[in-house]
Amino acid sequence: MTDPFALADGLGPEKIVHLHDAAVGLRAIVVIDNTAAGPSIGGVRMADDASLGECARLARAMTFKNAAAGLPHGGGKSVILGNPAMAGKERLVRAFARAIAELGGYIPGPDMGTDETAMAWVHDEIGRAVGLPRVLGGIPLDQIGITGFGLGVAADAAQAFCGLRLDGASVAIQGFGSVGMNAATALAGMGARLVAVSDSGGSITHPKGLPIDDLIALKRASRSVTALAGATALAGEATITAQCDILVPAARPDVITQANARDVKARLVLEGANIPTSAAAERILHDRDVLVVPDFIANAGGVICASVEYRGGTESDARAAVTEKIRANTVEVLARARDTGAMPREAAQAMALARIHEAMSYGRFTGA
Ligand SMILES: NC(=O)C1=CN([C@@H]2O[C@H](COP(=O)(O)OP(=O)(O)OC[C@H]3O[C@@H](n4cnc5c(N)ncnc54)[C@H](OP(=O)(O)O)[C@@H]3O)[C@@H](O)[C@H]2O)C=CC1
């Protein structure tokens, strides 16, 4: 067996819990990374191939994200191993919920493969979840597309730092779920044009612009974007290197790598997905003057909304908080990066770490 503490460092993880219920076929992992600022919030990912390593990296991203946004929450994440389209998903999600009932330091929300309905099942079992349907008093963060909306705010703030005008800019988006489709809508609202898009069925392009409403209608009908008439099909991962001004990864981790970073054509990368870019790839992009707005700054809309919901706020409170925090953080991080020559992620981590360390300094054993 490998060292069970191999992932441990000065921030966490505080708890790693493996959940197994043979009767329902549940195999899941929860990582509570750091709760110095408050109980952790982070999404529940449902995927066949998620791993402990991925879950821990996602939980750490939440620690940074929640701290950077100034939320009274630490970071956590969970994965349920399984295909989100499976029959019997509700049974599995309900079994997961019961298994985390005593893990009070973790507040689950939606992530890839789960949505407000899944959070309603979790809430029904244990009374603890965010991103709930309105009828349960929630703010359905996936349905209202608040993370995509926040990516639009980040893009608006970032354009001045890379000499780009959103009006007329071309955009490629990998993944057309809650984040991807709402980012497309937000960017189109500021004059940008969607020229390439993908989902798990493949990629398509149209240099003159793809019709976002038609693409959304296809997804609502559970079809792939590749079913759009009149578009040109591209190879699977081709959105990453598509000809465009702005690239929005909005699907799985580790899609911009050392192998393809030199082929990225965009001048601005807005990280909608969590951990989409390897450290080496981010360095390559930085050296090529491609501006990257890091995941935990750009895609914080969902968790900011979740935090507002947790405290009984309204959807308009959430939109105001997302707009204010993402705009301020994007400007601060990009200005620090410009002024110091650091990568935006380094500047963002320094900002978040200062807050995490301060929160940790109030803990009982700090300095003992
Ligand atoms: N939801 C939120 O508020 C937040 C989400 N995020 C992150 O954003 C990312 C997307 O989340 P979300 O939109 O909620 O997830 P969804 O499950 O709603 O959508 C994911 C999309 O990615 C597509 N996809 C899956 N694999 C691939 C692939 N290999 N190539 C291209 N597309 C692929 C899916 O295709 P198909 O439609 O065919 O299944 C789907 O369109 C994740 O990294 C998540 O952690 C970050 C912050 C908040």
Ligand SMILES: O=C(O)CCC(=O)C(=O)O
């Ligand atoms: O769904 C949530 O709880 C917050 C969003 C999240 O998990 C994320 O930002 O990755």
